[in-house]
Amino acid sequence: MTVQTTVPSPVRIGLELIAVDKDAPLQLDLRLESVSEGVLVSGTVSAPTTGECARCLTALRGDVAIDxxxxxxxxxxxxxxxxxxxxLPRVTSDGGADTVxxxxxxxxxxxxxxxxxxxxDPDCAGLCPECGVPLATAEPGHHHDTIDPRWAKLAALREQIGDDS
Incomplete structure (x- = not known):
């Protein structure tokens, strides 16, 4: 027996950063065969995915298909x-009919x-660690002048002397 149908996802399926959302359409293309020990289910399941890039937090949309x-x-x-x-999952009897x-x-x-x-993108540069701007959209040569904390007081003193002269 073959089954081709679309059903809503019963729960959110996936990981923190990418998943098939609850109620997203799951497309089932399955073959159910009675074998000596049970029911063998084989086929494909596909669904849309949503998430975000682990490096730059850009929204992602895609599809997943499994055998x-x-x-x-x-x-x-x-x-x-x-x-x-x-x-191993079991065949259950529900009102006289066997179900999986x-x-x-x-x-x-x-x-x-x-x-x-x-x-x-495999080459995604991520976010700037200083200001959080996505490096893919930042101007070329994006950087921040940072002062070593050990020299910060001396730099502040230098600015005061430079302002007074």
Whole structure:
């Protein structure tokens, strides 16, 4: 059986800097097959992502697509009996119909492919550590004259002497 549908994301899926937002459309293109030990779900899941660059904090928009392959064990099967409860998802009976819950499988798979530190460009220079201006939009040669704190009092004294003369 094949399933092609779009459903809203049940929760925010991802990391601090990049994620699939809650209620974002998840496009599912899946094949469900009955095998001897359970139901094998395979296919792709894709969704839009939003976030910000880890270096310059520019807003990012993109897409994520994952290949999903997950076995859902039948109750009382050899696989069900030989695996821990949290090791493998299970087929559940809901009102006489067997169902599989893909939510945790999709969350885990998307979380694994999203970058931990997304960047807007591999060569992103980030922000100026002194003033916070994005270096990509700063004027050429952007810099700040900083005085070594050990010489700060002497520099202040020099300015006073320079102002009096």
């Amino acid at each position: 999903l392959t997950e076995l859902f064990a039948y109750p009382a099967s050899a696989t069900d009996e030989t695996t821990e409860d949290d090791e 819950n893909l939510e945790q499988s999709v969350i885990d798979a998307i979380g694994l492919v999203l970058p931990f530190s997304p960047v807007c």
